[in-house]
Amino acid sequence: MKRKEGKHNTEKIRIHMTVNGRCFEIRTEPYRTLLEVLRKDLLLTGVKCGCEDTNCGACTVLLNGNAVKSCSVLAGQADGCRVTTIEGLETERGLHPLQKAFMEHFAVQCGFCTPAMILTAKSLLDKNPHPSEEQIREGLHGNLCRCTGYVKIVEAILAAASGAYGELSERNEEEEQEGRHVF
Amino acid sequence: MYFERYERPETVQEASALLREERESRILAGGTDLVPRLKSGAWKTKMVVDLSRLEELQGVRYTKRGLELGAMVRLAALQEERSLQGAHRLLGECAGHVSSIQVRNMATIGGNSCNASPSADTAPAMLLFNASACIRRGDTEYLLPMDEFYMGAGRTALEQGDILLRFVIPKQPEHTGAAYYKYSIRGDSDISIVGAGAKLVLEEGRIQEARLAFASVSAKTIRIQEAERMLLGQEPTKELFQEAAVLCAGLCAPITDQRASESYRRKMTKVFAEKALASAFRRISGI
Numbered sequence: 001m002k003r004k005e006g007k008h009n010t011e012k013i014r015i016h017m018t019v020n021g022r023c024f025e026i027r028t029e030p031y032r033t034l035l036e037v038l039r040k041d042l043l044l045t046g047v048k049c050g051c052e053d054t055n056c057g058a059c060t061v062l063l064n065g066n067a068v069k070s071c072s073v074l075a076g077q078a079d080g081c082r083v084t085t086i087e088g089l090e091t092e093r094g095l096h097p098l099q100k101a102f103m104e105h106f107a108v109q110c111g112f113c114t115p116a117m118i119l120t121a122k123s124l125l126d127k128n129p130h131p132s133e134e135q136i137r138e139g140l141h142g143n144l145c146r147c148t149g150y151v152k153i154v155e156a157i158l159a160a161a162s163g164a165y166g167e168l169s170e171r172n173e174e175e176e177q178e179g180r181h182v183f
Numbered sequence: 184m185y186f187e188r189y190e191r192p193e194t195v196q197e198a199s200a201l202l203r204e205e206r207e208s209r210i211l212a213g214g215t216d217l218v219p220r221l222k223s224g225a226w227k228t229k230m231v232v233d234l235s236r237l238e239e240l241q242g243v244r245y246t247k248r249g250l251e252l253g254a255m256v257r258l259a260a261l262q263e264e265r266s267l268q269g270a271h272r273l274l275g276e277c278a279g280h281v282s283s284i285q286v287r288n289m290a291t292i293g294g295n296s297c298n299a300s301p302s303a304d305t306a307p308a309m310l311l312f313n314a315s316a317c318i319r320r321g322d323t324e325y326l327l328p329m330d331e332f333y334m335g336a337g338r339t340a341l342e343q344g345d346i347l348l349r350f351v352i353p354k355q356p357e358h359t360g361a362a363y364y365k366y367s368i369r370g371d372s373d374i375s376i377v378g379a380g381a382k383l384v385l386e387e388g389r390i391q392e393a394r395l396a397f398a399s400v401s402a403k404t405i406r407i408q409e410a411e412r413m414l415l416g417q418e419p420t421k422e423l424f425q426e427a428a429v430l431c432a433g434l435c436a437p438i439t440d441q442r443a444s445e446s447y448r449r450k451m452t453k454v455f456a457e458k459a460l461a462s463a464f465r466r467i468s469g470i
């Protein structure tokens with residue numbers, strides 16, 4: 001994620017996005033990725049940078065509710081979009097059921113893949129609230145766990161889907177907040 | 184990664200003018216291939232032109248010409264598309280075979296063809312259905328059969344400044360069945376060792392039209408026309424499909440790479456061509 005030095009003739013672009021319910025206006029170089037903007041400008045370090053090559057899925061965030069790999073999305077492509085990172089899942093009512101399930105089922109080892117796993121799982125459950133084990137495994141194809149704890153991860157998602165950690169549908173993590181933050 | 188300008192034009196005219204004005208420019212559709220290539224330095228460009236605002240490149244609709252499929256339709260959306268009719272549903276299945284959900288949420292059907300990867304999972308379906316590309320060149324639009332679109336690994340018939348607007352995919356006859364098998368070690372996230380597609384049209388118990396199209400066994404997506412011809416007018420049987428599959432294995436042109444050797448690819452071409460034919464046939468008769 002090194003930034004090129006000495007290229008000053010680039011004009012910055014202006015982007016508006018709603019990140020975890022807060023509106024941001026960001027001015028940035030056109031060649032930066034959504035991953036860089038989230039981590040470096042907004043300091044949302046729950047978004048991980050693994051391979052930076054669209055393989056590992058550690059950089060997954062939700063763009064208008066859909067899971068994407070933020071290392072291969074240009075910041076400009078997110079203009080006008082809603083972005084959700086792991087930081088946006090907790091509400092005043094506490095952790096998201098998926099977060100609780102991951103803790104209870106020991107689905108976290110080193111934790112590096114976890115934010116992305118949870119976000120991918122959330123987008124999966126939003127579309128298909130009662131997936132089979134196979135559908136979960138298929139849905140998580142783009143997320144690698146270098147600790148290889150997949151069994152526990154799948155168990156945790158099945159448990160969250162069963163409602164054992166609270167209703168999934170009653171939650172609204174993305175209530176928009178007032179005000180605009182300029183970067 | 185470095186480039187000077189990122190543009191997101193609102194009209195096709197504007198996009199086309201930008202691409203012609205700056206010759207060192209690249210089209211961004213979903214970005215799932217472009218961005219990694221710009222990052223690795225494999226490609227360099229001064230300007231990235233994002234086509235996501237162009238209404239004209241969106242949409243899935245049936246017209247007199249058949250199915251008109253916007254080049255900027257995302258693969259995840261195509262996978263879920265309910266309006267696809269009959270054998271055309273295979274397009275949704277093929278879209279579902281491309282990589283992971285994160286990639287399909289960004290990647291587009293047009294981008295998958297324009298990359299011209301020999302392993303592109305949606306490209307065989309374009310050949311099976313006799314699709315054409317509707318291309319804007321300068322101020323005119325023209326139709327190019329997809330058979331002439333793919334030129335080689337990473338090469339298409341498009342020139343700098345051209346924009347692929349949509350695919351035009353003819354309606355298929357009533358008794359049509361089509362199938363595609365992706366054979367890879369690690370499922371859809373992986374690149375295929377062989378991708379085998381087949382389409383059969385039946386008329387009074389005989390094969391009236393046959394198409395066989397393959398990914399990953401040549402420098403580009405190919406049809407094996409000798410095998411297609413051999414099927415014509417025949418009664419569909421297991422033996423016939425086997426014979427056609429043997430022809431395919433002999434006539435494809437695979438390479439050896441880290442995924443598989445040439446001879447293994449040929450063997451798997453036979454296996455999956457036969458499976459694809461059998462499955463295409465089952466889909467016609469519903470047995």
Ligand code: FES
Nearest residue numbers: 050051052057071
């Ligand atoms: S960091 Fe984006 S996929 Fe690995």
Ligand code: FES
Nearest residue numbers: 109111145146147
């Ligand atoms: S818990 Fe370590 S990478 Fe998944």
